[in-house]
Structures are given as structure tokens and as C-alpha cells.
Amino acid sequence: xxxxxxxxxxxxxxxxxxxxxxxxxxxxxxxxxxxxxxxxxxxxxxxxxxxxxxxxxxxxxxxxxxxxxxxxxxxxxxxxxxxxxxxxxxxxxxxxxxxxxxxxxxxxxxxxxxxxxxxxxxxxxxxxxxxxxxxxxxxxxxxxxxxxxxxxxxxxxxxxxxxxxxxxxxxxxxxxxxxxxxxxxxxxxxxxxxxxxxxxxxxxxxxxxxxxxxxxxxxxxxxxxxxxxxxxxxxxxxxxxxxxxxxxxxxxxxxxxxxxxxxxxxxxxxxxxxxxxxxxx
Amino acid sequence: xxxxxxxxxxxxxxxxxxxxxxxxxxxxxxxxxxxxxxxxxxxxxxxxxxxxxxxxxxxxxxxxxxxxxxxxxxxxxxxxxxxxxxxxxxxxxxxxxxxxxxxxxxxxxxxxxxxxxxxxxxxxxxxxxxxxxxxxxxxxxxxxxxxxxxxxxxxxxxxxxxxxxxxxxxxxxxxxxxxxxxxxxxxxxxxxxxxxxxxxxxxxxxxxxxxxxxxxxxxxxxxxxxxxxxxxxxxxxxxxxxxxxxxxxxxxxxxxxxxxxxxxxxxxxxxxxxxxxxxxxxxxxxxxx
Numbered sequence: 001x002x003x004x005x006x007x008x009x010x011x012x013x014x015x016x017x018x019x020x021x022x023x024x025x026x027x028x029x030x031x032x033x034x035x036x037x038x039x040x041x042x043x044x045x046x047x048x049x050x051x052x053x054x055x056x057x058x059x060x061x062x063x064x065x066x067x068x069x070x071x072x073x074x075x076x077x078x079x080x081x082x083x084x085x086x087x088x089x090x091x092x093x094x095x096x097x098x099x100x101x102x103x104x105x106x107x108x109x110x111x112x113x114x115x116x117x118x119x120x121x122x123x124x125x126x127x128x129x130x131x132x133x134x135x136x137x138x139x140x141x142x143x144x145x146x147x148x149x150x151x152x153x154x155x156x157x158x159x160x161x162x163x164x165x166x167x168x169x170x171x172x173x174x175x176x177x178x179x180x181x182x183x184x185x186x187x188x189x190x191x192x193x194x195x196x197x198x199x200x201x202x203x204x205x206x207x208x209x210x211x212x213x214x215x216x217x218x219x220x221x222x223x224x225x226x227x228x229x230x231x232x233x234x235x236x237x238x239x240x241x242x243x244x245x246x247x248x249x250x251x252x253x254x255x256x257x258x259x260x261x262x263x264x265x266x267x268x269x270x271x272x273x274x275x276x277x278x279x280x281x
Numbered sequence: 282x283x284x285x286x287x288x289x290x291x292x293x294x295x296x297x298x299x300x301x302x303x304x305x306x307x308x309x310x311x312x313x314x315x316x317x318x319x320x321x322x323x324x325x326x327x328x329x330x331x332x333x334x335x336x337x338x339x340x341x342x343x344x345x346x347x348x349x350x351x352x353x354x355x356x357x358x359x360x361x362x363x364x365x366x367x368x369x370x371x372x373x374x375x376x377x378x379x380x381x382x383x384x385x386x387x388x389x390x391x392x393x394x395x396x397x398x399x400x401x402x403x404x405x406x407x408x409x410x411x412x413x414x415x416x417x418x419x420x421x422x423x424x425x426x427x428x429x430x431x432x433x434x435x436x437x438x439x440x441x442x443x444x445x446x447x448x449x450x451x452x453x454x455x456x457x458x459x460x461x462x463x464x465x466x467x468x469x470x471x472x473x474x475x476x477x478x479x480x481x482x483x484x485x486x487x488x489x490x491x492x493x494x495x496x497x498x499x500x501x502x503x504x505x506x507x508x509x510x511x512x513x514x515x516x517x518x519x520x521x522x523x524x525x526x527x528x529x530x531x532x533x534x535x536x537x538x539x540x541x542x543x544x545x546x547x548x549x550x551x552x553x554x555x556x557x558x559x560x561x562x563x564x565x566x567x568x569x570x
Contacts, residue, residue: 015569049569053389054386054389054390055569055570072392072394075391075392076392080386080387081387082383082387084383085386086383086384087387088384090298090299090302099291100387100391102288103288103291103391103393104391105287105288145387
């Protein structure tokens with residue numbers, strides 16, 4: 001098996017008396033899209049910042065492609081979009097990407113800049129100054145900026161928080177495209193539906209600890225089969241879709257009249273709420 | 282050119298571009314134009330009036346040298362002040378302020394490295410401030426020459442002294458930006474600037490009153506904040522070749538430096554500059570963003 005693109009080992013971070021992260025373990029494989037969920041203040045942004053070298057861990061460590069997080073080689077391999085970011089207002093979209101190309105040592109030139117702007121639907125805004133852009137446009141420009149230099153790992157902290165539904169769809173399609181290209185993505189988001197739609201793997205953090213991890217299907221787990229019979233609605237908790245015909249057959253054999261059958265899945269939202277225990281930041 | 286140097290050059294360019302596009306830069310340019318216009322006018326009348334006033338007394342006091350050195354000393358003070366304002370504003374919020382607004386993170390995560398980034402920001406701000414100071418200094422000199430035909434005893438040394446002084450102010454401001462919020466940084470650096478100038482005046486007064494204690498206090502403070510020592514030495518260099526009563530009166534005046542720079546001060550100023558930038562880089566490297 002290939003070495004993970006991002007490996008988080010027993011990571012802890014303390015800000016004064018506040019324990020932001022405690023013993024977190026997480027891996028992102030090549031081409032994998034991992035969603036990081038958790039309430040405000042759970043430690044998601046801290047984890048992302050440690051991965052890109054903005055914050056120093058108190059214990060444990062993070063490696064990017066086998067290099068310690070924060071080292072020049074690790075930073076050269078990643079792209080990052082912070083939750084709170086600002087670009088110089090006087091820069092045009094094109095100038096900003098050119099600046100980041102120079103900083104990232106990218107030789108992509110104008111072709112890369114044009115392709116990235118097209119990718120986030122800002123092809124027509126190449127000459128527009130950042131200060132004249134809406135928050136949503138700036139956020140999409142931020143995603144394009146993070147992709148400068150074709151990073152192997154993309155760390156996105158709430159990349160769709162300021163986007164309207166169309167903007168979200170653009171980013172979602174972009175993430176799917178990145179997965180096709182083999183780019184690994186760690187996506188911090190509050191939007192469970194979005195994570196459920198695009199992510200291969202989900203990790204839930206609460207109070208600095210990893211409380212649940214797995215594929216969306218694994219996390220969602222078996223739900224229930226609900227059957228409306230002549231004597232009322234009967235729910236078979238834990239039953240799967242495959243068991244539904246047998247349940248119906250048993251009921252009919254027992255003399256019940258069956259009017260409706262519904263297979264229910266526990267949603268990621270149910271799993272999330274159960275995992276974080278109703279915590280909110 | 283290595284990748285690191287290329288990135289550093291990019292950040293230097295970014296700092297200069299950012300500085301030029303800041304409104305404060307435009308304000309400084311307008312103020313400078315106003316100052317130079319007033320200075321030219323003032324120099325013209327000062328030379329004309331003092332020449333008439335001092336007729337017959339030129340044997341003991343050279344009116345042209347006295348007027349030229351005094352008003353050019355005033356111009357140097359204004360140049361240092363405006364240069365300091367520019368240096369502080371160009372480095373305002375460079376670390377903590379930009380980190381809080383989210384401007385810093387997209388750049389810091391690039392492979393450039395924090396130390397290179399900080400040094401590049403310093404180079405950008407210091408070179409712009411120093412260039413500004415040199416331009417204003419030589420413009421004031423040209424006006425003094427044109428209106429009164431007076432030239433300082435040394436022309437280039439004082440210019441370089443002022444340029445180094447504003448570079449030190451830029452370094453101190455950068456250091457403050459690693460620890461303080463934008464407002465606190467501005468207040469602290471201007472207070473330090475004021476304290477340095479006050480220390481210089483103390484040394485000057487101590488010398489005039491022949492008070493060794495006052496002179497020593499002023500000198501120690503000047504070395505602790507060497508931009509003041511450089512400024513005083515630059516003033517001294519203007520008139521270092523002026524002898525007789527004119528030289529004595531000028532040295533004791535508010536714009537007459539009594540201390541020569543010497544190799545010690547220059548070496549100390551460079552070491553101080555490097556030390557301050559290194560300390561800023563060390564604090565920045567350990568700071569969570």
C-alpha cells in the first residue's frame with residue numbers, strides 16, 4: 001500500500017490551558033477526499049493549520065508525503081485555503097495567481113492561470129481587482145490560488161462558507177475533478193450534505209478528539225425498515241434493504257395486510273449529532 | 282537565481298507595490314511636496330534677510346553658512362520624521378495585523394519560509410523608506426544650493442546616515458509587528474522614535490551646559506536607539522569643517538550635531554539592524570498563525 005499523502009500521528013495541541021487537539025490520528029491516501037467534521041472549536045482548523053505549518057503541534061506530528069509538516073518540501077506539496085483569508089485588494093485575479101506561481105515556483109505560466117480561473121468559473125474576471133469582487137468570487141479565487149503549482153494535497157478550510165448554491169456546486173464539481181486527477185483533499189466543512197456528497201472518507205472531531213471515522217456508508221450504517229400494516233406502522237430497527245422482502249413475507253404469512261414499505265438509512269447528520277453529543281461551538 | 286531568492290525578490294516586489302498603493306504613501310508624497318515648496322520659499326527669504334541683517338558682522342559669523350546649516354538641519358529633521366512615518370506605515374501590521382486579517386497565511390504556507398519572508402518584507406519597506414529619504418534630502422539640498430548657494434561640508438555621508446536611520450526604524454517597527462496589534466505597534470514605535478530624539482536633545486543640552494551626566498545619559502540612550510545617533514552624526518557632518526564662532530554656534534544649535542559618527546557607531550548601527558531583524562525573525566518563526 002502506498003504511503004499516505006497526509007499522516008497525522010497522535011497529534012495534540014494546547015493553547016495555554018485549552019486543549020485544542022488530543023491524540024488525533026488521521027490519514028489521507030492519494031486521491032482520497034476526506035471530510036473533516038466537527039462543531040466550532042473542535043480543533044478542525046487547528047489540525048489543518050498544523051498540517052500546513054502555520055501552527056506548531058504540542059505533541060505528535062504530521063507528515064505530508066513523508067516530510068514533516070511545515071518543512072519546505074511539505075509546503076511545496078500542498079495547497080491551502082484558510083477559513084479566514086484576505087488577498088491584497090489592489091491585485092487582479094490574474095496578478096494574484098501570478099504572485100502565487102512565483103512563490104510556489106510553478107512554471108505553469110499563463111496556461112495554468114487561465115485554466116485555474118476557468119476551473120472556478122472566474123475566466124471572465126481575470127482582470128478584475130480583488131476589492132471589486134464579491135465574497136463568493138474571492139472564495140473561488142482562493143480555491144484557484146490553492147491549486148497553483150498542482151499540489152498533491154489540498155487543505156480546504158470551509159471553502160464554501162460564503163458561496164451561494166451555484167458557487168457550491170462549482171466547488172463540488174471541482175473537488176470531483178481533483179479526485180479524478182489523483183489530488184488528495186482534506187475538506188473542513190460544516191455542510192454535512194456536501195461532505196456526504198463528495199467525500200470518500202469522513203472524520204468527526206469533537207473537543208479535540210477523533211470520535212468517529214469511516215466512509216459515509218460505513219458511518220451511516222444500517223437504518224431501519226418501516227412497514228405500514230393494517231394494525232399500524234411497525235419499525236424493524238437495524239434491518240437492511242436486503243431484509244425487507246423477508247420481513248414483508250413474514251408479515252403477510254402472519255396474516256397482516258401490508259400497505260407500504262420504506263427502507264430508512266441513518267443519515268450522516270444523525271451520526272454526526274450522536275458523535276458530537278449535541279456540542280456546538 | 283535560486284528558488285528561495287526568486288521568492289524573496291517576489292515578496293520584496295510585493296511589499297514595494299503594496300507600499301506604493303497604500304493611501305498613506307500618497308499622503309506622504311503630497312506632504313513632502315508641500316514641505317519642499319515651503320522649504321524652498323523659507324530658504325529663499327532666510328538667505329535674503331540674514332544676508333542684509335548680518336552685513337558688517339561677517340568677520341565673526343558667516344551668515345550664509347549659519348543660515349544654510351540651520352535650515353538644512355531643519356530639513357534633515359523633517360526628512361527623518363517623514364521617513365520614519367513612511368517606514369512605520371510600510372511595516373504596520375506586517376506580522377500580527379496581517380495574520381489576524383488572513384493576508385499572511387496564503388503566503389506563509391508557500392515554500393518561501395518565514396525568515397526569508399520577513400527579511401524580504403523588511404528589505405521592501407526599508408529600501409522604499411531609504412529611497413524616499415535620499416530623494417527628499419537631495420531635493421532639499423538642491424533647493425538650499427539654488428536659493429543660498431550653500432553646500433554642507435559633507436554631502437553624501439549625512440544622506441547615507443539618514444537612510445540607515447530610517448532602515449533601523451523600519452526594523453524596530455517590524456519587530457513590534459511580531460508582538461503587537463496594529464494600533465499598539467504604531468503608538469509604541471512613534472514613542473520610541475520620540476524617546477530617541479529626546480535623548481539626542483539631552484546629549485546636546487548636556488554638552489552645551491557642560492554637564493557630563495546629562496551628556497552621558499543622552500549618549501547611552503542614543504546608542505540604545507542608534508537612529509538618533511546616526512541623525513546627530515549626520516547633522517554634525519554637515520558642519521564638521523566649519524570653524525570659528527560659526528562652527529561653535531551651529532554645533533550648539535537645535536540642528537547642529539555635536540557628535541561625529543565614527544566607525545564605532547556605523548558598525549554598531551549595522552549590527553543593531555541585523556540583531557533587530559534576527560530577533561523579529563526568531564519571534565515570527567515561533568508564532569502560531
